[in-house]
Every structure is written in structure tokens, then in C-alpha cells.
Amino acid sequence: MRAPVDLRLNAIVDPERAGGHDLADLARLCAEGGATLVQLRDKLSETRAMVETARAIQAALAPFGVPFVVNDRIDVALAAKADGVHLGPDDMAVEDARRLLGEEAIIGLSIKSVSEAEAAPVELIDYVGSGGVYVTLSKQQKAAPIGPAGLGRIIAALRRRAPTMPVCGIAGIDASNAAAVIAAGADGIAVISALSLAPDPAAAARALRDVVDAMLAKRAPR
Numbered sequence: 635m636r637a638p639v640d641l642r643l644n645a646i647v648d649p650e651r652a653g654g655h656d657l658a659d660l661a662r663l664c665a666e667g668g669a670t671l672v673q674l675r676d677k678l679s680e681t682r683a684m685v686e687t688a689r690a691i692q693a694a695l696a697p698f699g700v701p702f703v704v705n706d707r708i709d710v711a712l713a714a715k716a717d718g719v720h721l722g723p724d725d726m727a728v729e730d731a732r733r734l735l736g737e738e739a740i741i742g743l744s745i746k747s748v749s750e751a752e753a754a755p756v757e758l759i760d761y762v763g764s765g766g767v768y769v770t771l772s773k774q775q776k777a778a779p780i781g782p783a784g785l786g787r788i789i790a791a792l793r794r795r796a797p798t799m800p801v802c803g804i805a806g807i808d809a810s811n812a813a814a815v816i817a818a819g820a821d822g823i824a825v826i827s828a829l830s831l832a833p834d835p836a837a838a839a840r841a842l843r844d845v846v847d848a849m850l851a852k853r854a855p856r
Contacts, residue, residue: 639701639740639761640706641822642803642846643839645669646705647691647827653830657692664829665698667839670822673720673742675705688714699733703740711735718742723750723773734757744804746777751791761800764788765826766816769804771827779805782818789819809841816849 647657647666655663661672676684688710703718703823704711708731711719718740731741742761745751754762768779780788785803792799794799803815804824812823815822821837832833 636738636740636760637811638798639800640670641761641820641824642670642850643668643805643843644671644673644763644802644822644824645674645802645839646675646824646826648674649678649828649851650709650825651826651830653832653835655830655835657687660835661702662698663835664839665695667829667836668843669829669839671701673703673705673709673824674716675826676707677721679855680826681707681710684710685713688716692716701740701802702837703731708734711739713733720744724731728755728758745788746780748787749789750787751793754795756792756796756799759799760804761768763802763804764820765800765803765824766805767803768811770806779816782814783792785815786818787818792817809838809845812842812845813849814847816853821850822846829848 647660674688688704691744692714695702701717703720703722704716706725708719708726720742722744724740741759743759745754745762745764764785766779767785789801800821802822802824803820807825808828829835829838
């Protein structure tokens with residue numbers, strides 16, 4: 635039985651939005667500030683370079699005990715001995731990823747609609763990232779932001795099928811709007827720019843964790 639994934643602060647590190655930081659250093663700073671999961675999202679690098687980066691991030695996170703997942707690339711996750719992967723709708727099927735990675739690996743899945751929530755293989759995944767909640771510059775958005783209300787509808791659909799499935803909101807989230815994401819039912823937030831582009835990523839992570847933790851403290855346990 636895999637342990638539940640702590641999604642309170644899912645820090646995504648991406649070379650396209652790194653704010654001049656080395657990605658392993660950025661991951662370490664985020665962990666120092668309270669990140670509970672780190673994801674590498676890299677759509678640019680060649681495979682060998684990406685594996686080296688993933689290994690460096692894994693080593694940087696080891697003292698903190700923070701799990702590390704790789705976006706999309708099962709091969710990179712396996713080579714770097716990452717804790718798992720995060721998959722989108724166009725990536726490898728969850729069933730195939732689970733078969734390759736084994737039962738102990740973390741598998742996260744992006745879900746952007748109620749229909750996707752109703753069809754997702756919830757028995758094979760460990761957490762969900764849902765959005766885009768707000769407007770973001772970190773990646774091209776193909777659809778309008780769903781807002782906290784849209785996020786709430788997706789979470790409700792998921793929870794009907796998997797009552798304890800951890801869910802984080804993603805896209806455009808910072809300390810000014812994170813509370814609304816948690817109020818919508820999310821267990822945490824996934825953040826890129828609000829960490830990597832901050833003058834002090836560790837301090838930014840602490841501020842975000844404070845918001846999330848304060849909101850979660852008000853919630854009745856599921």
C-alpha cells in the first residue's frame with residue numbers, strides 16, 4: 635500500500651521558468667521552504683541532460699525526504715530513480731506507466747474537466763493536479779481558466795469515485811489566491827513562477843505553505 639502523497643505545496647521546476655536558478659538548487663530552496671512534492675517539467679532538454687538534472691534534483695531533495703516526480707518522461711524517472719511521474723492526457727497511459735514503474739511508484743495525473751475526472755483510472759494513480767485554475771504564463775493554456783468554482787466541480791466528481799484522492803490546483807497560483815484554491819476543496823497547490831521568480835524562493839515557499847496550512851486547519855477531516 636503506497637503512502638498518501640502530501641500535496642500541500644507541489645513545487646514544479648522548469649528550465650523555461652527557472653528565474654536564473656540551477657534547477658537542483660531551486661528544488662533545494664523550495665524544500666527548505668516547505669515544499670512537500672517536487673516535479674521536474676522539462677520540454678526542452680535532450681534525454682541525457684534531463685536524466686542528469688533529475689539525478690541532481692533527487693540528490694538535493696534527499697536530506698529533506700521530499701518526494702520527486704518527473705513530468706511525462708517515464709524513461710527519465712526510471713534512469714534517475716525518481717519517486718514517480720506526473721502524466722497528462724497525451725502522455726503514456728496510466729496503465730502502461732504503472733506496469734513499467736511498479737506498485738511503489740508515485741503516479742500523478744492532470745485532470746482538466748469533470749468528464750476526465752469521471753473517466754480517470756483512479757485505482758492506479760496517487761494524486762491529481764487539476765486546472766488551469768487561473769491565468770498562467772508558465773505554459774500555453776488551450777482553454778479558459780476554470781477558476782475555483784470549476785476546480786470544485788472537478789474535485790467533487792473525483793471524490794465521488796475516490797473519496798480520499800489528494801488533489802492540487804495548478805496554474806497562476808500565488809500567495810494572493812491560494813486560499814481560494816483550498817477553499818474549493820483542493821488539498822494543496824502546484825506552483826512554478828511564484829517560487830522560481832521570487833527573490834527568495836525559500837521564503838516564497840514558506841509564505842505559500844502558511845496560506846495552505848491555515849486553510850487546511852479550518853477543514854473538517856474527510
